[in-house]
Amino acid sequence: MDSRDPAEEWYASPGGDLSQGDIVRLIPFGLIDAPLTICRPHNADPRGKANYYPLDQLPTKQRTIQYLHANFKFALGIVLWPDCQIDKLKNQGHPEKKWFAAVAPVIPLSELAAELRDRVRSFDRAQWFPLPAKLPELPDESYVDLRFVWTLRYSLLSDRIITLSEGAKQALRLHKFWFDTEVRVRAQVECPHCHKPVESSVLFQYKDFGEDEGSEE
């Protein structure tokens, strides 16, 4: 009998570079509120005075960098971009301060109404992807809120605590596909010749993520 913690199968240690599925500490997540409010600091120093303008009253003359205000909270976050996209800016020689990647917040499941939690655990909510707890890195059972995706500088994603296993990453990708498209792969399709059902699993080339899933080729 397998005595391993099932949650072990979900996670792995982070690799050397930022990667899809990495869970990082202290990322801001939120939304840009309306009306848009533009902030123009008086100088490049992030401290000090600034002018704030509603977008429709923004002076055309711009002397400094400008920022857009957003409502935010801090949370754990998970990196969503595939690795090749993350590495692109690096591989093209752009300075590290210019690198960025898309993240979504990781929220304790207790934030959701009690009646929703089992549904999330059952992968039954497209917008919320479940994450089991794993001590000590992720003490709270959590979920990824796929509705709050935005891009952050690479340097804000440096405190990586754990990453998803290959199997969990694959599950997250398909879950996000469901959220983004509202469609799921049919379990079966009908053969146009013999009209017998064909399992859709034969359509895709899976890596062997688990003991029960064999590689097709």
Added chain:
Amino acid sequence: MTTMTSATTDFYVAEAVEVYAEEFDFTVVHSAEPLPCLLKVLRSVGAHVLTTAVAAAFTGMLTFSAGIQAIAVSEPNAVAGQVEPSGSPNVITMTAQMRQQAALASKLFTRTPHPGADDPEPDYGF
């Protein structure tokens, strides 16, 4: 035979009406020749759809009607082949490609209902 109708109106629908995937069956699906090996075709379709249909759907170009859930694969429409533009891709070749992707997606994917419309929203304070 593939019937290509006007191309320039197929990308967009006025007043945010959904693009119905089954409308494309008439122009793409029934033009295909049967294939001798279903699995080979389906794998090709699967790889093709996963890359292109995902991209199309992510960009918000396509949505699928709720009435297509029971559609079976009547023809392996992937063998309609890649669009071969005679010159630079234009809206005609783009639209032909878009029709192919929509038809393929309608066979492989099923529209899900909208669970959670009544779910209590977590309070993030925004």
